[in-house]
Amino acid sequence: MIADIMAFILGLWILMYLLDANRANDLVGFVHDAARWLAGWSHDLFTFDEAWARVVAGYGLAAVVYLFVGHAIANRLHRH
Numbered sequence: 001m002i003a004d005i006m007a008f009i010l011g012l013w014i015l016m017y018l019l020d021a022n023r024a025n026d027l028v029g030f031v032h033d034a035a036r037w038l039a040g041w042s043h044d045l046f047t048f049d050e051a052w053a054r055v056v057a058g059y060g061l062a063a064v065v066y067l068f069v070g071h072a073i074a075n076r077l078h079r080h
Contacts, residue, residue: 002070003066003067003069003070003071003073003074004067004070006038006063006066006070007063007064007066007067007070009031009034009035009038010035010038010039010059010060010062010063010066011059011060011063012031012035013031013032013034013035013036013055013059014055014056014059014060014063016028016031016032017052017055018052018055018056035059038062038066039058039059039061039062039063041062042058042059042061042062042065043058043059043062044058045057045058045061046058
């Protein structure tokens with residue numbers, strides 16, 4: 001469940017970025033800060049020319065990794 005929430009925040013930031021959400025808005029700022037912290041290790045991993053591609057790839061990779069690892073751990077704990 002925690003991994004799902006983390007991936008949701010990352011996906012929400014990707015959506016807000018692609019839709020050009022108002023970064024002066026408090027909610028947008030909170031989601032951006034949380035997503036940047038969660039994806040700190042993958043934030044600037046890719047060097048695409050287009051900014052939107054870097055955001056989708058960097059934050060999207062973090063979301064996929066969190067989902068994969070979180071669900072793997074949950075399945076492992078559920079079996080025991």
